[in-house]
Amino acid sequence: MKINLAQYQRNIEDTDNVAIKANIDGKIYSVPLDPTNTDYQAIQEWVAEGNTIQEAD
Amino acid sequence: MALSKITSSSITDNAIHGRRNLIINGAMQVSQRGTSVSSITSSGYKTVDRWKTNASGATYSQSQESVTVGGETGLPVQFTKFLKHNVTTGNDNTAIYQYVEDVTSIPSGNVTISFYTKGTTPDGGLKVRFWQNFGSGGSTELELTSEIQSFTLTSTWQRFTATITIPSISGKTVGTSSYFIIALGQGSSTSTDAWVLDVTGVQLEVGSQATPFEHRSYGEELSLCQRYYYRRTNPSYYLHFAIAYGTTDIQGGAFHPVQMRASPTLSFDGVLKASQGNAEIYSSSGFSFTSYSTNDSLGFYTSGGAFTGLTQFRGYMISNDTNDYMEVNSEL
Numbered sequence: 001m002k003i004n005l006a007q008y009q010r011n012i013e014d015t016d017n018v019a020i021k022a023n024i025d026g027k028i029y030s031v032p033l034d035p036t037n038t039d040y041q042a043i044q045e046w047v048a049e050g051n052t053i054q055e056a057d
Numbered sequence: 058m059a060l061s062k063i064t065s066s067s068i069t070d071n072a073i074h075g076r077r078n079l080i081i082n083g084a085m086q087v088s089q090r091g092t093s094v095s096s097i098t099s100s101g102y103k104t105v106d107r108w109k110t111n112a113s114g115a116t117y118s119q120s121q122e123s124v125t126v127g128g129e130t131g132l133p134v135q136f137t138k139f140l141k142h143n144v145t146t147g148n149d150n151t152a153i154y155q156y157v158e159d160v161t162s163i164p165s166g167n168v169t170i171s172f173y174t175k176g177t178t179p180d181g182g183l184k185v186r187f188w189q190n191f192g193s194g195g196s197t198e199l200e201l202t203s204e205i206q207s208f209t210l211t212s213t214w215q216r217f218t219a220t221i222t223i224p225s226i227s228g229k230t231v232g233t234s235s236y237f238i239i240a241l242g243q244g245s246s247t248s249t250d251a252w253v254l255d256v257t258g259v260q261l262e263v264g265s266q267a268t269p270f271e272h273r274s275y276g277e278e279l280s281l282c283q284r285y286y287y288r289r290t291n292p293s294y295y296l297h298f299a300i301a302y303g304t305t306d307i308q309g310g311a312f313h314p315v316q317m318r319a320s321p322t323l324s325f326d327g328v329l330k331a332s333q334g335n336a337e338i339y340s341s342s343g344f345s346f347t348s349y350s351t352n353d354s355l356g357f358y359t360s361g362g363a364f365t366g367l368t369q370f371r372g373y374m375i376s377n378d379t380n381d382y383m384e385v386n387s388e389l
Contacts, residue, residue, distance in 0.1 A: 001101075009347040012308060012358050018349045025099075030348035030357065032320035036233045038389060039322045041193050 001025060003046045007054040020053060078271040079157055080239070081281045082107045083172075083259035085121060085138045089279075089288045093120035096145065102388060105140050106282035108153050109388075111240070115151035118143045122255070131214030132173055132257070135272055139173075139257035142242075146249050147179060152186070152242020153254070156389040157261070158318060160189050160235040164263060165225040170239065171218040171267040173258040174210055180248030182207035187221060188238040195232030199224075205244070210254070218267035234319070236389050283315045285389070290382035296375040299331070301367035302358070307331060309375060310356035319387040323348035323357055327381025331364060331373040339378065340364050355385060 005023040009030060010016065020031045020043055031039045047053060087106040094103045100112045104119050122141045128134045142153055157163060170185060185206040190198045204221035239261060241254065258270045273281075289295050299309025307329075313321075329340040344363035349356040367373070377383065 011349060012302070012347075019347055021345075021347070027324060028343075030323045030346060032322065032348060032350060034320035035193065036319040037322060037387060038234060038319075039386075041234065 001042055003043060003051070005054075006043050006046070006051070008056040010056045017056060073268045076271070077260070077262040077268060078273075079162065079168075079261045079263075080107075080155055080259050082278050083257070083270070084136055084273075084278070085140045085257050086275050087278050087282045088121040089282065089286060094118060102286070105138075106278075106286065107155055108140060109156065110142070111150060111152055111154060111242075112148075113151040114148035115144050115243070116146040117151070118145065124257075129214055131175070131216075133270070135270065136173065136257050139255050142254040142256070144179070144243070144252050144254075147243050147246075147252060148249065149243060149245050149247045152184070152240040153256075154238055154240045155259070156190075156236040156238055158236055158389060160191055160226065160231060160237050163189075163223055163237040163261075165223050166263070167220050167265045168223055169218060169220045169260075169262055169265060169267045170206070171216060171258070171260045171262075171270070172241070172256055173214050173216050174208070174241075174254060174256045175212055175214045176210040176253040176255045177251070178208075178210045179243035179246070179252040180250050181244050181246035183210055183241060183252075183254065184244035185219065186238075186240045186244070187223075188240075189224075189226065189229075190236050190238060191226075191229055192232035192235030194230070195235055196229040207244075214255075216258070216267075220265045220267075234389060280315050283313070284318050284387075286384070286386050287314055288382050288384050289377070291377055291379045294374055294376045295329070295383045296355075299373050299375045301331075301364075301369050301371050301373060304367050304369050305362040305364050306359045307364070307367065307373060307375065308356075308358035310350075310354055312354050313350075313352075313385065317352045317385070317387040318389070320351050321348075321355075321385045321387040323350060323355070324384045324386070325377075325381070326384070327378055329359070329363065330376045330378060331367060332376060333368075333371060333373045338364050338366055338373075350385070352387070 009019040296309040
């Protein structure tokens with residue numbers, strides 16, 4: 001699994017982050033902020049390696 | 058009519074009952090992602106549900122195959138499908154895996170693995186290996202190296218069984234998303250020799266006896282698999298109702314077919330189709346979307362102008378173009 005990009009996504013009311021838009025192996029995913037989701041866990045490991053999740057647009 | 062006492066011997070029941078098999082889709086019936094991949098080198102879930110491949114440098118093809126009508130020698134007639142894992146270039150540790158949710162679901166003591174297989178043997182034998190994974194934030198993963206099993210395949214179906222001993226997890230820390238792993242494949246040999254594993258009827262059960270394979274219907278297995286992954290593709294609808302919150306974007310939701318293991322990751326392949334009456338409006342390719350799904354419901358909205366010409370506050374049904382699909386994934 002290669003994470004190329006991660007960026008927070010806001011709810012439709014634009015009040016809170018609800019997910020992370022992630023480019024994983026060249027495909028776009030919307031990953032929930034759920035510690036039991038294994039994609040979320042992989043993003044946290046990616047962050048621990050020194051990468052950064054971009055703020056939402 | 059005289060009443061007679063029911064004696065204990067008259068109600069003796071030697072049948073094997075209960076939900077014994079801890080493996081999901083052991084008969085390889087469910088294949089939501091597709092039925093074949095050819096000559097690939099990547100790891101992941103490729104064909105039959107719940108069976109993950111660790112490529113580990115190998116090249117392989119994989120397919121869900123149908124058992125010959127009328128049956129095949131050595132294989133009970135209950136089986137209609139099997140997984141063919143065709144490794145054209147071998148490498149160490151390349152194997153198919155099943156992650157059994159919750160490491161505590163496999164208790165300490167004896168458990169028995171059984172499966173039907175034929176094919177050609179990896180260098181060093183077909184290795185069946187086991188791990189305890191204690192999840193995110195849990196103790197370090199432990200391979201049960203003393204329990205590794207080795208088998209030799211032939212061109213005829215055989216049922217192999219082995220009883221292994223699961224160690225106690227007393228003293229371990231169990232984090233989130235823990236699991237127990239069973240793997241079938243090449244062991245520590247770095248041989249690049251080709252091998253083929255045809256396998257079905259995989260069963261893992263508590264105790265020292267390999268009981269007959271537990272039959273489950275396709276519908277039962279599908280529901281069990283959908284706890285971890287489901288796919289909507291043509292002609293299914295992604296959402297039976299969504300609302301245009303502007304003239305270029307939609308928002309909607311639906312219940313998952315079953316409660317999922319975790320809040321799932323959402324992705325799309327292709328475009329969306331918004332239908333209303335006899336009008337159909339297609340999204341742009343590469344449209345932006347945000348998921349706000351939970352483990353029991355799907356929700357998402359598009360943004361940035363995914364469509365052109367929606368009527369604000371009008372309801373639409375959301376589906377897809379032929380061959381496009383939506384994936385909802387909470388696999389381990």
